[in-house]
Amino acid sequence: MEEVKKEINLDSILESLGPYGRYNLLNFVLLLFPILLSSFFECGFIFEAQELAYRCEVDGCELRFNDTSWIDYAIPTDHVRNKPESCRMYIPLNSSEFQCMPHNFDLNRTMECDRYVYEDEHSLVKEFNLGCQEWKRALVGTIHNCGMFVAMLFTGAISDRFGRKMAVGFAASTSFIFGFSRAFAPNYLVYVALHFLEAAFGGGLYPSAYVFIIELVGLKQRVIVSAMCNMTFVIGVVLIALLAWVIDSWRTYILILYCPALIVVIYIWFMNESGRWLLSKGKRDKAVSVLKKAAKINNLDPRKLELDSLGDPLLKVESQTTxxxxxxxxxxxxxxxxxxxxxxxxxxxxxxxxxxxxxxxxxxxxxxxxxxxxxxxxxxxxxxxxxxxxxxxxxxxxxxxxxxxxxxxxxxxxxxxxxxxxxxxxxxxxxxxxxxxxxxxxxxxxxxxxxxxxxxxxxxxxxxxxxxxxxxxxxxxxxxxxxxxxxxxxxxxxxxxxxxxxxxxxxxxxxxxxxxxxxxxxxxxxxxxx
Missing domain, CATH: 1.20.1250.20 (MFS general substrate transporter like domains)
Incomplete structure (x- = not known):
């Protein structure tokens, strides 16, 4: 049964509070930081498991120090990339005196190799020996996004049932736990499993923070606030590329990306909940309390916003329906x-x-x-x-x-x-x-x-x-x-x-x-x- 009560015109109150007052600016900064971090977590895998140049390891030829001229007759050329092929080599001929010379190879036949020389010593591809298994490297991004897919199944439920603050805190906590742990993965299977878990439990960080921010402002500011969120995400993605350019080790790269999530875990619990969400859940007293705090921080008189009358116990009902x-x-x-x-x-x-x-x-x-x-x-x-x-x-x-x-x-x-x-x-x-x-x-x-x-x-x-x-x-x-x-x-x-x-x-x-x-x-x- 529906009960008609005096309606809180939240959009009007938010306009009166001032979209860029101290309260909103403080909350924008606190919520834009997890959005920045979400760019690290969503796009970091692009450089974390990036493509790496490698070639076959040829026994008897690798010890010739800086002389690599033998590659021309030991490994066929990939004419599309104009580089030595990654996965094949010419068949070496049985010889008691192998000297890594042209006559030691059958230049008409090739074979697949099982050992590789990698361009970067600190790469994930090299450490997990993913040479000629390009599908495994590409699978990292797919597995990460599978986890993000799972995250969407319950992120909205957490946010709508327990609040925007809880959703952001949960996503930041799980991102830190599983992302930090991934930096110490001993093998490929553990690595991709942690990738999945991190995305599955922490993948709701951006949408949760985004909805939280959107509900802080009135209709006139929604577009510009959304643009601020997106530009923050872009800044984070550029920082990823700069970091990957500077950092050689993929493990160090992951640690730098995920450690800042701990900061969000700490301060999110001291923030006020979204007033719009509180009203939608019938928590009128708490919503009015949040709005009064915002008015006080912005040096405004709550009476001018009619917040005192809205807090009258006679008007306490669920925002629209019981x-x-x-x-x-x-x-x-x-x-x-x-x-x-x-x-x-x-x-x-x-x-x-x-x-x-x-x-x-x-x-x-x-x-x-x-x-x-x-x-x-x-x-x-x-x-x-x-x-x-x-x-x-x-x-x-x-x-x-x-x-x-x-x-x-x-x-x-x-x-x-x-x-x-x-x-x-x-x-x-x-x-x-x-x-x-x-x-x-x-x-x-x-x-x-x-x-x-x-x-x-x-x-x-x-x-x-x-x-x-x-x-x-x-x-x-x-x-x-x-x-x-x-x-x-x-x-x-x-x-x-x-x-x-x-x-x-x-x-x-x-x-x-x-x-x-x-x-x-x-x-x-x-x-x-x-």
Missing amino acids: DKKSQLSKAIRSSIIWKRLMICSFLWMTCSLVYYGLSINSVSLSSNRYVSFMLVTLVEIPAYIVVVIVLDKYGRKQTLVATYLTCSLMSLLFAFLPRNDYWSIPLYLVGKWSVTLAYSSVYIYVSEVFPTNMRQTLISMCSMAGRIGSLIAPMTPLLSLYHKSMPTVIFAAMCLISSTLVLMLPETRNMRLPDTIEEAEALSRKRTKN
């Missing part, structure tokens, strides 16, 4: 919510596949993989600046359609035009810029079409579908072995489909966040009336 379970049953029965969930999930999957696919494949754009990776990452910053302007000016739908179509076109041009530094790299960068803008828009858009009391759960379901894309992304470089353009053609097709699906969703520009299923469904009805 039946908490009814919202879940309504969501299950709502065809509008189901359609919205399916479409948003596909949009998210497209963004994940293309975004991570372009990032991973970027290391082959030029001779310096770190510079290539940083270029493809830094191009995201202009996208986050542009998104602040276009989302509020042109709306969510027009922006998404335009960015998906642009990414599709750039990917097709890159795939079929002759490779040339004058246009290949610019096309690639524009494609990455477009999908970054789309990804940022999708994150904002999805948070606006679902109700507060189920927002984190439904966002997690969309993000879980998105993880299917990030599961496939680490394997896309292997597709280029069959045809160099295959990965980018797949990216183009996904973006084209997504641009069409966006047209079936409502516009949410300048609309307050829906708190109930009814308010979320009303977005579609408003579109129909308009």
Whole structure:
């Protein structure tokens, strides 16, 4: 049975508190730090298990010190890369006096080798002897993203049931425990198992912190705050490339990435819970207390915000309804919510596949993989600046359609035009810029079409579908072995489909966040009336 009570207009109160007052700025800093760390945890594997040059070890030839001229007649040349082949060597002839000379090898026949000489002594590939097992190296990213997929199954439930603060603290704690332990993995199996566990339990760090931040501000600040989150993530990814460039040992690299998570574990418990979440759970007293603290920190009089009257015991009720379970049953029965969930999930999957696919494949754009990776990452910053302007000016739908179509076109041009530094790299960068803008828009858009009391759960379901894309992304470089353009053609097709699906969703520009299923469904009805 529903009971009508005086409603707290939270968006109005948040506007009155001032979106950039001391309270919000302090919380932004504290929550942007775990978002920075989430970039370490989500993208660190790209350099942690990066590709490494190696060749066969040839008995009797390796002791010739700095003289490597024998490689020309002991190991066949890979004419595509213009380097010695990694996995094959010419068959050595039986000879009592093997001198590593041309006549000691059968230059018409080759054999697979079982021992390798690696370019980097401190690489994971060398330490776990993954030579000619490229699938094992590529599997690291897929296993990590499998863990992220699992994380989405319960991250939303933790956040919506126990609070945003609990979700962030849990994700940071488990990331530290399993990530730190991975630096001491004795073998490949233990290493990938810890990779999975770290992602499975800590993979909800970004979405939990993101939802926490979004609920701190009113509707006018949602876009710019989201852009701040995304730019923080980009800064973290650039730091990863710089760190990998400087640090030789993969174990030291992991320790530096994961140790800062302990800082988040310590301070998160001293933060205030999201007032919007408290209201959605009927914890009106606690919500008013949080808002009063915010007003005090911002040097505002709570009476001017009508917080004292809102805290009256006569008005203490659940924010919208006394039946908490009814919202879940309504969501299950709502065809509008189901359609919205399916479409948003596909949009998210497209963004994940293309975004991570372009990032991973970027290391082959030029001779310096770190510079290539940083270029493809830094191009995201202009996208986050542009998104602040276009989302509020042109709306969510027009922006998404335009960015998906642009990414599709750039990917097709890159795939079929002759490779040339004058246009290949610019096309690639524009494609990455477009999908970054789309990804940022999708994150904002999805948070606006679902109700507060189920927002984190439904966002997690969309993000879980998105993880299917990030599961496939680490394997896309292997597709280029069959045809160099295959990965980018797949990216183009996904973006084209997504641009069409966006047209079936409502516009949410300048609309307050829906708190109930009814308010979320009303977005579609408003579109129909308009």
